Structures are given as structure tokens and as C-alpha cells.
Amino acid sequence: MDMENKSFDTESARAQMRKSLLEYCTLLVIGQGEFYASDILNELKANNLIVVEGTLYPMLSRLKGSELLEYTWKESKAGPPRKYYRLTERGKHMLDQLKATWLELTLSINSLIKKYEKNN
Amino acid sequence: MDMENKSFDTESARAQMRKSLLEYCTLLVIGQGEFYASDILNELKANNLIVVEGTLYPMLSRLKGSELLEYTWKESKAGPPRKYYRLTERGKHMLDQLKATWLELTLSINSLIKKYEKNN
DNA sequence: CCCAGTACCTTGCATGAAAAGGTAGTAGGT
DNA sequence: ACCTACTACCTTTTCATGCAAGGTACTGGG
Numbered sequence: 626m627d628m629e630n631k632s633f634d635t636e637s638a639r640a641q642m643r644k645s646l647l648e649y650c651t652l653l654v655i656g657q658g659e660f661y662a663s664d665i666l667n668e669l670k671a672n673n674l675i676v677v678e679g680t681l682y683p684m685l686s687r688l689k690g691s692e693l694l695e696y697t698w699k700e701s702k703a704g705p706p707r708k709y710y711r712l713t714e715r716g717k718h719m720l721d722q723l724k725a726t727w728l729e730l731t732l733s734i735n736s737l738i739k740k741y742e743k744n745n
Numbered sequence: 746m747d748m749e750n751k752s753f754d755t756e757s758a759r760a761q762m763r764k765s766l767l768e769y770c771t772l773l774v775i776g777q778g779e780f781y782a783s784d785i786l787n788e789l790k791a792n793n794l795i796v797v798e799g800t801l802y803p804m805l806s807r808l809k810g811s812e813l814l815e816y817t818w819k820e821s822k823a824g825p826p827r828k829y830y831r832l833t834e835r836g837k838h839m840l841d842q843l844k845a846t847w848l849e850l851t852l853s854i855n856s857l858i859k860k861y862e863k864n865n
Numbered sequence: 866c867c868c869a870g871t872a873c874c875t876t877g878c879a880t881g882a883a884a885a886g887g888t889a890g891t892a893g894g895t
Numbered sequence: 896a897c898c899t900a901c902t903a904c905c906t907t908t909t910c911a912t913g914c915a916a917g918g919t920a921c922t923g924g925g
Binding site: 636641642643646647648650653654656657659672673674683705717719720721722726727729730731733734736738740741744745 | 759761762763765766768769770774776777778792793794819839840842843844846847849850851853854856857858860861864865
């Protein structure tokens with residue numbers, strides 16, 4: 626293609642918009658029960674959130690290090706054992722906080738969108 | 746305080762959630778007309794989006810470099826001249842794209858929130 | 866003629882997303 | 896017994912970017 630060849634192209638902008646919400650979404654997914662990395666990856670992708678292994682594993686380690694997640698090793702029927710993650714109490718608390726922030730953020734941005742549309 | 750002394754504390758998580766939406770919000774603000782840096786800073790702060798000069802100036806340069814913004818120098822009554830920014834056609838197009846992405850993202854996350862609440 | 870106020874910008878650091886590469890367990894074929 | 900394919904976990908390296916701090920320059924008032 627000939628357009629969108631600048632550094633700030635549509636796709637990278639779309640991707641970037643989703644970036645910092647990844648931690649929140651990961652906690653939301655895990656909050657539904659017990660999941661291992663591939664499950665989480667699939668759930669996020671099913672929700673149009675692009676993630677790759679190289680992003681997810683360090684993130685899970687970070688969240689575990691902050692005591693928001695814990696895991697249990699479980700045998701697999703086909704392949705190596707898996708780490709099944711779930712939320713800690715601390716993680717549930719954080720999720721509540723993040724939800725509140727998300728709602729505020731949604732209000733702010735929707736209000737900006739309305740203002741913008743009035744002027745166009 | 747005694748709690749929240751881990752690396753992943755509530756405030757930094759809240760701040761981080763807002764981070765990657767800054768470019769979008771900046772475009773939304775400028776889309777309303779012509780603004781210079783302090784205007785933009787105030788508008789964003791009024792909408793609960795924390796920004797500082799050291800973030801905004803490089804971002805404006807980046808957006809201008811990607812031809813999403815353009816500016817005009819205007820005299821000020823009290824102080825040095827100001828750069829008044831406005832959207833280019835390309836910028837308006839990008840804003841439409843970002844709005845679509847934002848709406849999709851909102852749907853995805855709200856659906857995840859509902860799923861989470863069913864399980865808790 | 867200095868100083869306070871405003872406006873623009875740069876430098877340096879820390880964080881974190883992503884690509885690529887690495888280790889190891891299991892299963893199935895020969 | 897060995898090789899290959901598949902799956903799962905993790906690390907290393909690179910790059911982008913948010914932010915604190917510091918720097919330059921124009922204006923007007925005392």
C-alpha cells in the first residue's frame with residue numbers, strides 16, 4: 626500500500642490503545658476461574674485484544690510478584706504440566722479498583738467524544 | 746501508609762490505565778478547535794486525565810511528525826508567542842479510526858466485566 | 866536592567882510491550 | 896531406543912513512551 630507509511634499508522638495506534646488495558650483485562654479473565662497461559666491468550670484474543678506470549682508471560686510474573694495472582698501446577702493430558710492461575714484476595718481488591726477507574730475513564734472519554742461531535 | 750507498598754499499587758495501575766489513551770484524548774481535545782499546549786493540558790486535566798508538560802510536548806511533536814496535527818504561531822498578550830494546534834485531514838481520519846477502536850474496546854471490556862460478575 | 870511569569874523544548878531514566886530465541890515435558894512413529 | 900512434533904514455560908534484547916528535571920527565550924513590570 627502507499628499510504629499509512631508514517632510512524633503513527635492506524636494499526637499501531639489501535640494496538641497502542643489496547644496496551645495499557647491489558648493488565649486489567651487479564652485480571653478480568655482470570656477472575657472468572659482458573660486459567661493457564663494459553664487459555665488466557667485465547668480469551669483475550671476472542672475479545673479483540675491482541676496479545677502474544679512474550680507479553681503475557683512477563684505480565685503474569687509481574688502480577689504474581691505483586692501478589693495479585695497465585696497458581697497451581699496441574700498435569701496435562703497432552704504435554705508438559707501447566708500453571709493454573711487464579712486471583713488472590715489482593716487481586717480481587719485490585720480488580721474492583723481498576724473497574725472503578727475504568728468507569729471513570731469511560732465517562733471522561735465519552736464526554737470528550739460528545740464535545741468533539743458538537744464541533745464537527 | 747502501610748499497605749500498597751508493592752510495585753503494583755493501585756495508583757500506578759490507575760495511572761497506567763489512562764496512559765495509552767492519552768494520544769486519543771489529545772486528538773479529541775484538539776478536534777474541538779485550535780489549542781495551544783496549556784489549553785490542552787487544562788482540558789485533559791479537567792477530564793481527570795493526568796498529563797504533564799514533559800509528556801505533552803514530545804507527544805505533540807510526534808503527532809505533528811505523523812502529519813496528524815499542524816500549527817500556527819500566534820502572538821500572546823502576555824508572554825512569548827504560542828503554537829496553536831489543529832487537526833489535519835489525516836488527523837480527522839485517524840480520530841474516526843480511533844473512535845471506532847475505542848467503541849469496540851468498550852464493548853469487549855464491558856462484556857468481560859459482565860462475565861466476571863456472573864462468576865462472583 | 867533585572868526579575869517574574871509564560872511558553873517552548875530536550876535530556877535521561879524507568880517501565881513495559883513485543884520479537885526472537887531457549888529449555889523441557891509428552892506422544893507417536895519407526 | 897531414538898527422532899520428530901507439539902505444547903508449555905521462560906528469558907533476552909530491542910524499542911517506544913511517560914515523566915522528572917533542567918534549559919532557552921520572549922514579555923512586561925518595578
